[in-house]
Amino acid sequence: MIRQTLHDGWKLSATAGPVPEHVAGRTVPAAVPGSVHLDLLAAGLFPDPYLDRAEEELVWAHRTDWRYALAFEAAAPGPGERVDLVFEGLDTVATVELDGTVLGSTANMHRGYRFDVRDALAGGGSHELAVSFRSALEYAEEVERRLGRRDHVYPHPFNMVRKMACSFGWDWGPDLQTAGIWKPVRLERWHTARLARVRPLVTVDADGTGRAEVHVDIERSGLDGDAGGTPLELTATVAGRTGRVTVPAGESGAVLTVTVPGARLWWPVGHGDQPLYDLAVTLRAAGAGEPLDGWERRIGFRTVTVDTAPDEIGTPFTVVVNDKPIFVKGANWIPDDHFLTRITRERLERRVDQAVGAHMNLLRVWGGGIYETDDFYDVCDERGVLVWQDFPFACASYPEEEPLWSEVEAEARENVVRLASHPSLALWNGANENMWGFRDWGWPEQLQGRTWGLGYYTDLLPSIVAELDPTRFYSANSPYNPGAPVDGLHPNDENHGTRHEWEVWNRADYTHYRDHIPRFCSEFGFQGPPTWATLTTWIHDDPLTPASPAFLLHQKAEDGNGKLDRGMAPHLPEPKTFEDWHWATQLNQARAVAFGIEHFRSWWPRTAGAVVWQLNDCWPVTSWAAVDGDGRLKPLWYGLRHAYAPRLLTVQPRDGRLVLIAVNDHDEPWRGELLLERQTFSGISLRSVKLSLDVPARSVTRTEPDESLLTPENAQEEVLVATAPDARAVHLFREDRELAYDPAPLKAEAVAVPGGYRVDVRASSFARDVAVLADRVAPDAVVDEMLVPMLAGESRSFTVRTGADIDPAALTGPLVLRSANALSAPVVRD
Template sequence: MTRTTLHEGWLLRANGGPAPDVLAGRDIPAQVPGSTHLDLMAAGLIPDPYLDSNEASLTWMHRVDWQYTTAFQASAPGVDERVELVFDGIDTIATIALNGVVLGRTANMHRGYRFDVRDCLREGHNELTVTLAAALTYAETAESQLGRRQRAYPHPYNAIRKMACSFGWDWGPDLQTAGIWKPVRLERWHTARLAQVRPLVTVDADGTGHVDVHLDVERAADRDYTAVVTVAGREERAAVTGDAAHVTVLVPDARLWWPVGYGEQPLYELTVTLLADAEAVDTDRRRIGFRTVTVDTEPDGTGTPFTFVVNGTRVFAKGANWIPDDHLLTRVTPARLARRIDQAVGANMNMLRIWGGGIYETDDFYAACDERGVLVWQDFPFACAFYAEEEPLWSEVEAEARENITRLVARPSLVLWNGNNENLPAYTDWEGWRESLDGRSWGLGYYTELLPALVAALDPTRPYAPGSPYSPGDLPPNDARYGTRHEWDVWNMLDYTHYRDHLPRFCAEFGFQGPPTWSTLTRWIRDQPLTPTSPAFLLHQKAGDGNGKLDRGLAPHLPVPDDFEQWHWATQLNQARAVAFGVEHFRSWWPYTAGALVWQLNDCWPVTSWAAVDSDERPKPLYYALKHAFAPRLLTVQPRHGRPTLVAVNDHDRQWTGTVSAARQTLTGDILATVEMPLDVAPRSVALLDLSDGLLTPVDPRSEVLTVAAGGIRVHHQFAEDRDLAYDPTPFTAEVTPVTGGYRVDVRATSYVRDLALLADKVAPDAVVDDMLVSLLTGETHTFTVRTAASLADPSALRHPRVLRSANAAARAEERPDKD
């Protein structure tokens, strides 16, 4: 088997539609893998669509057809040689021709294509053409034929098998990408090739690793074929009967793969070799991990749980939802994915949910999760819409699902296949949606018939869920007592304290918006003046009434500033507070509640959104709030039986013992009441500790705070909202000292300071601080470490009041003598 990539020498030209005159008859150098937007940007023919209001100026690209061409040298096929042209992914509606011969057409971004080119490959010069039709035009035509079905956004993204958010979302741009977005190559072979390798990896009750390799062979010659499988130094082989073989390898005492925080992640090399008359003709290599996974959905006295069980251990899922990390997908490198997964682990997450409006992620994503122990929940690509079950969609869905289930079947990190995102409640709960169908199909057959059947046949090693949210039987899909829940009333209409109104069994989506970091915001949005209602800022706020919800969510807790820079900080802080509030509530109810997946970890472009990490890879204050709220050990004050109660959460294999020290004191440091009590929390469990009336009964709620600490972990409990507290607006002093690789900022509290944050990127765009949202009592100190390659002319800028910020300043901004 020889494989030759065909990534060089490509040219792109507009092939029809409303392209500007500058593109007429013009060939533009193109990158493959790549996209039309990136090629036109590289040629200086369009501006960056992420900058200012450029997205709106590029809508003409929605209707343009494109043509990619390249030429390559090749030898003509031998008499007994097979030659195939392989595309791993095309975005999306394409006609492929080699030397003027049409090989086939594509209509699905989520799958690959293989074409036999023996009859048209020439000796020497060959010309390959990929003509792309406008996805929007195709989707509109398909919808007119299949019948209109409801969706959450204007374009008919549900009539085409393409990344749904390519057509715009409430956090993403409407660019409708096109291109050859994955590798393309020529494959040449004699005798036979491994057409499919599907390893099913399990662990027997006695600890023996069990690898069942199912493989399909495509023959070009009638030979005696043998499949050889090796793993962990053990080898097994079997004769290929017809076009298939099944080989089982047992690995005694296999080292188990565990989620991060539960153990190590050993990976084993698996090699599958195809022999023809004892000669190796094709080989497949990959890494596998031994583990078991189930989801406990056994009904109990309250409803139905949804608890992941890995290697027999029940796991609280701490994590976030994942969207494509760049709207222009081919810019997402393995290194960038590794950085993002590292950020998730750094925030104490153990799960990422790949959301159904995006893509099946690249192998690099799953490899990074395999290596780091991050559990992956994989949605099939259906989101917030009804989908026709008629042809040609049904066959396309089946083909993409078969391909991707097989591709990902051996990934130890992958722990759930999920049928869709929010399409079940769309049918039962969203006003007017069911009635609009008038009897037409809407996708239920995919979620309850096709997809579970494919998972059962191709990947019986891991569970399947019909959708998210989902409740069994005829129950409302978003019923908190059953299965998975999405909690969006808080963002859309309620104060974040209403997270406590529900006790979900597993919260798979919840979140609150905030703007990106200051450096990201000002790099991409250059309105003058920059305000929440300036044109480019509004174009980068995709949520309906997003700014109104930000202000209404802020007002009960902090004043809504008129100054934009103050508003930026206040809304970022409120986002962090809101989501951490929800996380702590959900974690406090373990094991009844078994998961909290925040919406969302990442952004795909610079935008005001729910993300913890913005599109320039900078962590927002929310990121640090999640790092604290998802910490292995957590103290949180929660209502129980009508009064505030201390909840100690121990997500650790070791017992948590020690002494709890609690104190009620004034903001200026006077101790009013103290209590000590023993702490003893079993591994992977939660304990409730009563707080005395003396701790919970302030004399002046505006001027007092309760702190509770144990084992270096502390929680601060206020008796009033920040806007009502008698904060000192300048409650600390700070000194900056250069150190190797950056700066040290030493802070001393002169009064109680809440949620101290060093917004280092405002001083140096590459600057990253080690922690944020730190609260200090009077007289306490804290050291921030800032990593940056910059040599600051004025290091004291790191303690400027608009860089070193706190909730005190946000609550009492009008009282600051240094207000600017």
């Protein structure tokens, strides 16, 4: 097999549509893989699409057609040689021509395409390859007119074309509809036969033997000189052990099984190590020495499933790895950049490391994005992060008629096979919120009996997973009641399967997370703005306010700012300045989400997972993300790290009173002294009790504090503190807006240290949620800890990593060294 990449020398031009004069008639260099927006940005013909209100200036590109062209040299095929032109991904509605002859048309960015071009290249020499892209929006509108409208969120009919749904805009994403050759393109020269598909099904036998059952599909060239082809030999090697099979003439598939006795098990992070084994598959002509083709991947030996066996409550949804139930601590994942070709492996490593740094063990690849890349999965394999992969369906009713049914089948088959080797892949999910949408969002009345996607979720996709990847669990939707729609229960029923909790954020205060005890909460979240450095890099309104034009363009949620303000109102004083509003909304976001997580974790094993919406952003925006569009950690990230910590103390209501819940997500018992103390903000101890803490491995215990600890003498000025080895919890008896905080309880000094600065802080009075917002001083600055409660008399050092040379005193300024106290106005005492 000889591969010749075709990435250099492409040219791009607009061919139709409302093209501005400064772009019309221009031909610019095109990067492949790449996209139109990035090429025009590089050529100076576009403003940066993320900057200020540039998104509004680029609407014309939605209805523009484009042409990519490449002149290249290719030798004529040799005797018996097949030559294929391979596109791994085209975004999206494209016609491919070679030397003016149409090879084919495409309308699906989620799959690849292969064209036999041996006859076209027969003369060798110079050739021209062209790929013409139609407006995906206009194509989708045409399909909608032909098949009939199906309800969807947001204005554009993204459900009518197999393209990344959030490319058309979302409540956290821009409406910048990409087009381009977004994955590699190459010529492949081969003879006799090639490996068309390699699909390893990796399991572990009861005796600990690792088993790799390798399914191989072979394509024969048809140029061997005999109708039956030639006998072939396949080998598969893992850990020095080899399986071998002969494929008789005329056959096109085989299965090889390689066993590895005593294989080291792959575990999710926090539960063990992540050993990976090299798997190599080689194809030869029988009796020949030189390989015809080869395939290599890394695999991990583990078993993974989801326990949904009915119990006395309903239907659990518990991820089980190597026969061990796992509490899922996760986040939803969206494409890490709206322009997918800018996402490098290094960027994915940083992002997944941020997830692991917040004690996460699962990322859910949401259905409005893409089937994630092998780089993403490789990184998750290495870090021990489980992946829940949605099929790309989200928040819409999808037609099941042609041409969509065949496209969905083709993309699903290709991607299930492509991802099957990754040990991090834990489960497949049919769609996001579509069964819920059919139940509650008025779809039946609008559909009038037309198809809406149920056949995909309950027939096509589960049958493909059962055929091609039977080692993994399939869920029809999220949220999903495994008995629905047969049993008539709601898809979002808290006692069955997965649940999304969006009353909080949309309508209810975050304390209402406690109204439900889901079996598994796969979406919940709360908004906050990006970090100050990210915000001010991309938005330049003067003055900058929550209602300024560019700021509002980067707030995509319906009534987003109103929900932010209403979400703060019961808890925090009304901010007086934009800087205070920025800090307060970030703080409230972190508190709201941590509140939900602590509630969910306190109910293990009844509740078996919390997957927050969302880890990351695809551009600089006010959103639910913990990591903003420039990759900076928002306060929420620190809140997640606290709430997902392996050992957690949390005060929760049970049976009409407050109790202390201790959560131990370690394989070792958690033992030590537990100190419960009620003290004044000024540090006077009013009541204290010492108890023994003994929490078994991977379990939750409950302690009922004496009423004297729960009954304040002055609720405005007292705090309950629970301290144990590795964990602390504080409980306030009123909301912040009602508390008599010292508004300036901190004294601090910053000094230079290798790699950055150390900020030494001392509290003269109780200070809640102490933070150093270091990015306000240097854009690259990152602090090691944030949202720390400090008791009167306590000292704490924060380390800031930065390459910038700054005045250390800037790190102790009032807009950098922050706490909840500084938001508070003086309180009239009872």
